[in-house]
Amino acid sequence: MQKKEPIVDESGDIIKQEIITSGHRLVGYSLVPDDKVKILKAFAEALDNHEVDVIVSTGGTGYSKTDVTVETLRGIFDREVEGFGEVFRFLSYEDPQVRSAAYLSKATAGIIKDKVIYALPGSPDAVKLAMEKLILPEAPHLVFIARSK
Amino acid sequence: MQKKEPIVDESGDIIKQEIITSGHRLVGYSLVPDDKVKILKAFAEALDNHEVDVIVSTGGTGYSKTDVTVETLRGIFDREVEGFGEVFRFLSYEDPQVRSAAYLSKATAGIIKDKVIYALPGSPDAVKLAMEKLILPEAPHLVFIARSK
Amino acid sequence: MQKKEPIVDESGDIIKQEIITSGHRLVGYSLVPDDKVKILKAFAEALDNHEVDVIVSTGGTGYSKTDVTVETLRGIFDREVEGFGEVFRFLSYEDPQVRSAAYLSKATAGIIKDKVIYALPGSPDAVKLAMEKLILPEAPHLVFIARSK
Amino acid sequence: MQKKEPIVDESGDIIKQEIITSGHRLVGYSLVPDDKVKILKAFAEALDNHEVDVIVSTGGTGYSKTDVTVETLRGIFDREVEGFGEVFRFLSYEDPQVRSAAYLSKATAGIIKDKVIYALPGSPDAVKLAMEKLILPEAPHLVFIARSK
Amino acid sequence: MQKKEPIVDESGDIIKQEIITSGHRLVGYSLVPDDKVKILKAFAEALDNHEVDVIVSTGGTGYSKTDVTVETLRGIFDREVEGFGEVFRFLSYEDPQVRSAAYLSKATAGIIKDKVIYALPGSPDAVKLAMEKLILPEAPHLVFIARSK
Amino acid sequence: MQKKEPIVDESGDIIKQEIITSGHRLVGYSLVPDDKVKILKAFAEALDNHEVDVIVSTGGTGYSKTDVTVETLRGIFDREVEGFGEVFRFLSYEDPQVRSAAYLSKATAGIIKDKVIYALPGSPDAVKLAMEKLILPEAPHLVFIARSK
Numbered sequence: 003m004q005k006k007e008p009i010v011d012e013s014g015d016i017i018k019q020e021i022i023t024s025g026h027r028l029v030g031y032s033l034v035p036d037d038k039v040k041i042l043k044a045f046a047e048a049l050d051n052h053e054v055d056v057i058v059s060t061g062g063t064g065y066s067k068t069d070v071t072v073e074t075l076r077g078i079f080d081r082e083v084e085g086f087g088e089v090f091r092f093l094s095y096e097d098p099q100v101r102s103a104a105y106l107s108k109a110t111a112g113i114i115k116d117k118v119i120y121a122l123p124g125s126p127d128a129v130k131l132a133m134e135k136l137i138l139p140e141a142p143h144l145v146f147i148a149r150s151k
Numbered sequence: 152m153q154k155k156e157p158i159v160d161e162s163g164d165i166i167k168q169e170i171i172t173s174g175h176r177l178v179g180y181s182l183v184p185d186d187k188v189k190i191l192k193a194f195a196e197a198l199d200n201h202e203v204d205v206i207v208s209t210g211g212t213g214y215s216k217t218d219v220t221v222e223t224l225r226g227i228f229d230r231e232v233e234g235f236g237e238v239f240r241f242l243s244y245e246d247p248q249v250r251s252a253a254y255l256s257k258a259t260a261g262i263i264k265d266k267v268i269y270a271l272p273g274s275p276d277a278v279k280l281a282m283e284k285l286i287l288p289e290a291p292h293l294v295f296i297a298r299s300k
Numbered sequence: 301m302q303k304k305e306p307i308v309d310e311s312g313d314i315i316k317q318e319i320i321t322s323g324h325r326l327v328g329y330s331l332v333p334d335d336k337v338k339i340l341k342a343f344a345e346a347l348d349n350h351e352v353d354v355i356v357s358t359g360g361t362g363y364s365k366t367d368v369t370v371e372t373l374r375g376i377f378d379r380e381v382e383g384f385g386e387v388f389r390f391l392s393y394e395d396p397q398v399r400s401a402a403y404l405s406k407a408t409a410g411i412i413k414d415k416v417i418y419a420l421p422g423s424p425d426a427v428k429l430a431m432e433k434l435i436l437p438e439a440p441h442l443v444f445i446a447r448s449k
Numbered sequence: 450m451q452k453k454e455p456i457v458d459e460s461g462d463i464i465k466q467e468i469i470t471s472g473h474r475l476v477g478y479s480l481v482p483d484d485k486v487k488i489l490k491a492f493a494e495a496l497d498n499h500e501v502d503v504i505v506s507t508g509g510t511g512y513s514k515t516d517v518t519v520e521t522l523r524g525i526f527d528r529e530v531e532g533f534g535e536v537f538r539f540l541s542y543e544d545p546q547v548r549s550a551a552y553l554s555k556a557t558a559g560i561i562k563d564k565v566i567y568a569l570p571g572s573p574d575a576v577k578l579a580m581e582k583l584i585l586p587e588a589p590h591l592v593f594i595a596r597s598k
Numbered sequence: 599m600q601k602k603e604p605i606v607d608e609s610g611d612i613i614k615q616e617i618i619t620s621g622h623r624l625v626g627y628s629l630v631p632d633d634k635v636k637i638l639k640a641f642a643e644a645l646d647n648h649e650v651d652v653i654v655s656t657g658g659t660g661y662s663k664t665d666v667t668v669e670t671l672r673g674i675f676d677r678e679v680e681g682f683g684e685v686f687r688f689l690s691y692e693d694p695q696v697r698s699a700a701y702l703s704k705a706t707a708g709i710i711k712d713k714v715i716y717a718l719p720g721s722p723d724a725v726k727l728a729m730e731k732l733i734l735p736e737a738p739h740l741v742f743i744a745r746s747k
Numbered sequence: 748m749q750k751k752e753p754i755v756d757e758s759g760d761i762i763k764q765e766i767i768t769s770g771h772r773l774v775g776y777s778l779v780p781d782d783k784v785k786i787l788k789a790f791a792e793a794l795d796n797h798e799v800d801v802i803v804s805t806g807g808t809g810y811s812k813t814d815v816t817v818e819t820l821r822g823i824f825d826r827e828v829e830g831f832g833e834v835f836r837f838l839s840y841e842d843p844q845v846r847s848a849a850y851l852s853k854a855t856a857g858i859i860k861d862k863v864i865y866a867l868p869g870s871p872d873a874v875k876l877a878m879e880k881l882i883l884p885e886a887p888h889l890v891f892i893a894r895s896k
């Protein structure tokens with residue numbers, strides 16, 4: 003949902019492709035600058051769309067001053083899915099291309115009302131790993147749980 | 152900004168009137184249900200409007216399960232102006248029509264980037280008191296401070 | 301509910317008397333030491349009693365190391381009624397017998413599920429002020445609000 | 450301590466068996482519904498029992514609206530043992546039967562005064578893993594540390 | 599302790615004078631810029647001085663981006679004396695020279711180990727009011743309470 | 748920076764050696780007792796030193812009552828690097844000499860202004876693992892990120 007480079011959005015393209023090829027429907031897409039208010043607005047619009055079950059963002063999860071996606075989301079999550087970031091960082095560490103750089107990401111997930119949000123790093127490899135190993139296998143179940151009872 | 156009764160919005164009308172008669176410009180107005188996502192969206196849109204300096208909402212500051220304005224705002228404030236709610240409740244208590252009921256409101260204020268938000272109770276008298284005694288006298292100065300340096 | 305001196309409990313007696321003479325029913329009473337676990341247990345038992353609407357405790361709201369009532373309650377409140385402590389301290393300050401000592405109390409109130417809890421200081425005068433000026437006039441309404449919708 | 454199915458409590462039985470066969474003494478057992486007040490009461494009673502060193506609960510650690518065990522415990526922990534949930538989720542991920550579902554649990558541990566609490570998921574396999582790999586090997590040492598000095 | 603204008607420090611002078619004329623001993627004084635690390639260092643040094651019982655700072659309690667004293671202190675307080683700021687703002691409001699501007703200050707107090715810290719606004723009038731009405735009458739008692747048991 | 752045994756500081760020596768042999772410059776060193784104020788003072792002094800980019804402490808990350816390093820640092824971090832502790836505990840668990848004991852450490856990292864702080868356990872093996880696998884490979888990059896834009 004959120005990406006710095008407006009013209010080429012490789013990580014956003016991977017997310018879209020993974021969603022479609024896994025048989026889910028892509029409801030929307032937007033490019034948002036590293037700005038708390040713009041981020042809030044984009045997420046609020048997606049959350050207000052009754053066709054949306056899951057929101058996946060890429061970028062803004064690092065430790066530069068412009069990285070505010072996770073801080074912004076933590077203020078609005080009903081519940082943070084704290085295990086997502088942990089398992090994602092553990093999987094990233096296991097990748098010899100990433101190793102210790104794994105701990106430089108604040109990637110996380112959370113639930114707002116009956117929707118699930120994933121905030122992924124900006125790197126295409128990280129996005130691919132998260133989508134294939136963690137999000138596609140569990141997101142439908144997590145949405146079901148969040149809506150149960 | 153946020154009001155339960157969609158047709159007649161007496162408190163919203165008072166806010167608009169106070170803004171205009173005090174010489175400020177009314178930039179926008181919206182009616183929002185007691186829903187976290189709709190509230191977030193409305194505030195995000197106002198915050199994203201470069202013509203807006205101050206946002207005043209009414210309603211949703213009590214202790215019923217539907218009152219979620221303050222909880223929603225606290226998740227997104229950069230800084231809460233904690234003294235506003237205190238002084239507002241103290242002034243409300245001094246009003247013989249309110250007295251102890253003053254403590255049943257979570258009315259508050261806060262700063263996001265360079266804009267100031269006030270969240271007032273739904274009662275017309277409360278709104279009038281807050282606008283005349285606390286908001287109109289200080290909001291321009293608070294906006295100036297929030298933008299300084 | 302919680303009181304330091306086990307034999308004579310003047311403040312507890314005032315609370316009981318105020319409850320009864322104002323026409324409410326006294327459902328239970330217990331003396332609890334300044335111990336987090338004992339305090340949790342006493343509140344949990346009262347909260348689990350279907351006859352209970354409101355719980356009023358006295359003591360444990362100061363700044364000695366043994367004063368842990370408010371810290372314990374804040375961990376379990378669904379919502380803190382933040383205005384209660386503020387208005388109580390303002391009223392205490394107005395009492396020439398109290399004045400600046402008013403700020404040495406953390407007296408507060410909160411909601412857990414459909415019940416309201418008030419945590420008052422240990423002093424008989426403080427308890428009397430809080431009961432007559434703030435609790436008896438508003439507690440039934442606050443319980444009603446907390447249960448609405 | 451806390452389990453959803455009142456009649457058959459397979460995970461509770463595993464915990465009891467693991468405690469006994471490892472040479473520790475089982476001091477108590479209780480079945481508690483997914484209710485914040487009942488959960489608080491059950492933990493407060495166990496914490497108030499001088500024979501108890503360690504409390505192990507099962508269930509209530511997921512993301513359905515009824516899962517409130519972890520949220521309730523976090524309000525009363527003196528210190529959360531944050532590494533427990535992390536290492537538990539990492540071990541769960543390594544189990545080919547669990548994999549990505551590992552991140553759907555908020556399993557955690559914490560210290561209250563001189564006692565250690567573990568909150569495990571409701572699944573028998575998860576309980577067995579946690580008991581054998583993480584709790585039995587470290588709980589006595591953690592209790593010793595929590596009581597030291 | 600903390601003051602912006604290095605040469606003339608009228609508010610600091612008032613604090614020193616109030617301390618001395620009320621019969622207490624002035625142990626130290628330092629001028630600190632609006633910088634989180636410098637503020638932390640100055641408070642840590644004062645807290646590490648066994649001759650110090652009470653620390654009073656002036657400035658840095660407003661809502662400009664450079665005002666970070668209160669945010670810094672809240673990270674290190676063992677307990678915040680939340681009532682101090684409330685009563686101070688209520689007294690400030692009652693002053694016809696201040697009125698609604700009272701809510702623009704985050705003035706607060708807190709306890710670290712066995713010492714009490716007061717963070718006052720930068721204005722000489724505010725400092726005088728706080729010292730005479732709230733700090734001098736209660737600080738010795740609050741230190742005594744913080745050290746009791 | 749912080750170590751319990753004043754005479755022999757094996758873990759501190761390992762940190763110094765790792766810093767020097769990896770080609771970085773050792774700017775300072777201090778031994779600090781398990782005391783919140785002394786810890787704050789030592790970190791504030793290091794943070795106030797313009798030659799310092801990274802601060803590495805050892806000890807005080809466990810669950811005894813004297814272990815307060817992490818609690819103290821969390822109060823002053825601008826941003827916690829939450830992934831560091833997770834990946835460190837995962838690596839520790841993988842070490843057959845550590846296994847489940849890995850979850851007994853609160854080791855963490857964080858950013859204050861433009862400096863990075865690592866808080867490691869007191870054990871020489873833990874310090875060696877953290878330095879070689881996680882800190883030396885990423886600290887320069889993390890400092891660069893924290894200072895970017």
Ligand SMILES: [Mg+2]
Binds near residue numbers: 061062064124
């Ligand atoms: Mg980025």
Ligand SMILES: [Mg+2]
Binds near residue numbers: 211212273
């Ligand atoms: Mg309302």
Ligand SMILES: [Mg+2]
Binds near residue numbers: 665
């Ligand atoms: Mg200032």
Ligand SMILES: [Mg+2]
Binds near residue numbers: 806808809869
């Ligand atoms: Mg240690």
